[in-house]
Amino acid sequence: MSGHTHNADDRRELQMARSMCWHCQSEMAGEYFCDRCVKVQPVSKDLDYFTCFGLPRRLAIDTQVLESKFYELSRAFHPDFYQNKSDAEQSISLGNSAMLNTAYRTLRDPIQRAEYLLDLEAGSVKDIRTSPPADLFEEILELQETLDEFRESDRSSEHASTLRAKLHTDRTNLEERQRDMEAKLQQLFSRWDALQDRGEATEQARAERTLILKDMRDILSNRTYVKNIVNDLVATIA
């Protein structure tokens, strides 16, 4: 119960922070700067990265637009331009810049962008997979065995070079799988964007939405799992 009241307070506080200038206390209409006293305003904590860059919540984004908006906001927030300002403004500039940099890094990368969108839409933190995905189970168990055997082998022996050759093939196969997954993700991204563009509120659209998000989450966590295995493999045979 106490948790509830706390959240409500938090929300009210945020509401206040957003609607009132911290400096002159006037009603805020401007986005990041107060219209009246022109002081920089702290970016609200519940502002999502898409909104921050003025972009729709889509998975295909125009990276040129993203970049130019990033540069524009960097010019607005960067601490370099607040050296002669008050401590309060310097601290807002620092916080806003750090948030902006995180937002840009997240949206610039298609995978991180999708993970972030999934978090926003489904409110779920990324699944961390600890066992191989079903369709790769056998393959990965065998690979682990080969890796162990290789680690214990005498690297100059003929046996080791046979194992190394096998591991190279496994690596190629896994990288192929990773690319497959990325292609599937691309399809899901397009489906997501199309669904959003249609903006239907039907039962069917809702079911489609849930399905896309679920598939996206599964493939993203499988991809991360496979990527980690490949990294481990590359480090071992290097």
Add this chain to the structure above:
Amino acid sequence: MARIVGIDLGTTNSLVAYMDKGTPRVISARHERAMVPSVVALTDNGLIVGDPAKEHLTRNPERTVYSVKRFMGKSLADVQGELAYFPYTLTEKGGVIRIQLGEKSYSPPQISAMILKELKLRAEAFLGESITKAVITVPAYFNDSQRQATKDAGMIAGLEVLRIINEPTAASLAYGLQKKTQGTIAVYDLGGGTFDISILKLKNGIFEVLATNGDTHLGGDDFDQLIADLLLKDIRAQHGLDLSTHPDHMQAVRLQAERAKIRLSEELKTTVSLDLPDGQGRFSRELTRDQLEALCIPLVERSLGPCRLALKDSGLNPTDIDEVVLVGGSTRMPLVRQRVQALFGKEPHCELNPDEVVALGAAVQADILSGGTTDMLLLDVTPLSLGIETMGGVMSSLIRRNTTIPASAKEMFTTYVDGQTGVDIHILQGERELAKDNRSLARFRLKVPPLPAGVPRIEVTFLIDANGILNVMAKDMRTGETQSIEVKPSYGLSDQEVERMIEDSFKFAADDVSARKVIEARLDAGALITTTEKSLTDGGHLVEAEEIAKIRAALSALAAAKEGADPRAIRGRMADLEQAAKGLTVAMLDDSLKQGLQGKKISDVT
């Protein structure tokens, strides 16, 4: 706003620059080079810096500190392998290296502060105003401790360090300003002691660093050392002499090696020769550019690894790089230019003076901070991943390397045991898997209210500011209370120690001032002796022999005082001499007036 200068605090040389109506310029003292050798020597007249100190490298090697930048933010264990190469004595106190100079020992930031103070004085003399604010450059690959140590040096020198910026990015600012370049550039910066590679995107005045990499222990010094080792081996073979027990001769060999290296950038062969100790003759040998290159190629190759990593991290191929810019004195070596050209597949730019471009860029950044330049903005990155130690001694990364700064990461902490009142946090920097293989930055204890295990929720924010320096804040999510965290740096000076060194520096300043007073008094005394002697020769016939004897006595008294170190005694004897010579001076003046009047009409005089 008060003027902010830009300072390149280099391993071998340091420079100060300022912005002159939109153009950055380096400041040189009258009749001197702009470069101040980063050398500090303890002499009988106190501490001296720069060119005069450099002369003491061979004369007084145990009391002459060079390449101090290599020790900034380091512990003795970090530099164990190279201690043998330095003739001065290094010790350690509280995790910070101390350099022994006579009776006293100094931390690397204190030595660096002496160099900074010299630059500050130069800037003040040139600009005719007091300078209290500066932008100082550091190698891009410097870690948090090394940056902090640089900031401390500034404070000790009486400079507020408004920004620490990376050397290759500073160079890109100067380069971009002059060339109006757009596109992707790689800055290859090989200095006296450090190597950096930075890849940047330049677009409409924004300088966005995509990736940076480097080696804080690779530079011209290492080339010199290889040549010196070769010479020492030769001397041993030819003369049966082991010079490693002669610190002054070791320094001479090192200096000869450096000079030979520099000559071989222009010539194909050169001769190295030097006197052997105790009149054992002279050593001489020829060194060709091919021999030098065979010796140095492993070091040059070592710089290419970081270049490839930086390309990989920025997601680019060598062909995506539009321009390659060379910075640092060591890029004058033809071998370096060849290897860089081969890697990137294009001829590198070297029109800008590689020794000055970093200081010029620092001046540009200083102008941005003071609000003069508003169309340029540098977006730099953190060179190393930042993380914390987790269960099992593994490093968990919070802010990845090559993340644009300012950057922040939040981490939630809780307790494992009922009533636990603290959580120990160990902050690390580096790319290795295990905590012990990375750089320990700091440890601190998070205060937690005693509650059942798992109930407390403390959010810790790790923020890397625009200087690349870490700040830590904690907030109790249940009460909303923020906690100030006192971070104890693992390697570095505490705030109190810096405070004390600032106080000490005023004492040194007093020493410096008195040393300066002695020098000035001696100079003035010398001038007075010369003119008085000249007067005796020219006008001795005009006064009585008794008076001449008095003048001679005062002259020898002044000459004796001039040998001492008491400026008041020197000034006192000068006054005595002036008094004794007064009659002579007046007589000579009268005489010259009479001479002048001869042959002239009254009307000409009145």
